[in-house]
Amino acid sequence: DTAVSQTPKYLVTQMGNDKSIKCEQNLGHDTMYWYKQDSKKFLKIMFSYNNKELIINETVPNRFSPKSPDKAHLNLHINSLELGDSAVYFCASSRGRGYEQYFGPGTRLTVT
Amino acid sequence: KNQVEQSPQSLIILEGKNCTLQCNYTVSPFSNLRWYKQDTGRGPVSLTIMTFSENTKSNGRYTATLDADTKQSSLHITASQLSDSASYICVVRLSGNTPLVFGKGTRLSVIA
Numbered sequence: 001d002t003a004v005s006q007t008p009k010y011l012v013t014q015m016g017n018d019k020s021i022k023c024e025q026n027l028g029h030d031t032m033y034w035y036k037q038d039s040k041k042f043l044k045i046m047f048s049y050n051n052k053e054l055i056i057n058e059t060v061p062n063r064f065s066p067k068s069p070d071k072a073h074l075n076l077h078i079n080s081l082e083l084g085d086s087a088v089y090f091c092a093s094s095r096g097r098g099y100e101q102y103f104g105p106g107t108r109l110t111v112t
Numbered sequence: 113k114n115q116v117e118q119s120p121q122s123l124i125i126l127e128g129k130n131c132t133l134q135c136n137y138t139v140s141p142f143s144n145l146r147w148y149k150q151d152t153g154r155g156p157v158s159l160t161i162m163t164f165s166e167n168t169k170s171n172g173r174y175t176a177t178l179d180a181d182t183k184q185s186s187l188h189i190t191a192s193q194l195s196d197s198a199s200y201i202c203v204v205r206l207s208g209n210t211p212l213v214f215g216k217g218t219r220l221s222v223i224a
Contacts, residue, residue, distance in 0.1 A: 040216065041150075041199060041219075042214065042216050043201065044214070045211040045212065058211065090156075092155070098143065098144075098205060100146070100158050101212075102158075103155030103156050103157070104155050105154055105155050106155050
């Protein structure tokens, strides 16, 4: 199946922990993104990578650190998790900047 | 400030009926406008992408219109089906290397 996949689908953890979310795309795309969707369903861009290079970094706390080992992967590591980090995190990819974005199924993160 | 406003916030219609969702934007300089459908628990899926020069674009029972002069777009759904129940998100892309600007979405519920 050609798609954008994320793991895990659900993540429940306690405040202060460190966790990672993985994203992989096998569409051959050059650009990958991380979005956060809060309880009000508003999607916000967090990061964008093009050919493993960071091109967009919105005002996200530095507890969030994306890592792109290759063009097909963009992982999100979060340190010292806080209650406000609870949200659904979506990974997406596109052929290049400005092209249609394909979204993964999302990772629901709950911080208790 | 670049903004995308959608109305109504939520909508309930009977199966088989038509409906129209609205999107107004103040984004400038404009590059293209997209409509996404997001089913509950899933990532957004692109329905249409329109550039400045396009007035209308169809995808099955979905027809999007764009008036770049008044900065308005609409998504018309014909002969609605239960599976149309989802959030519909209007997204505008500015020119240049900038992130997409998302609306907050319209939550559509189609009932039998």
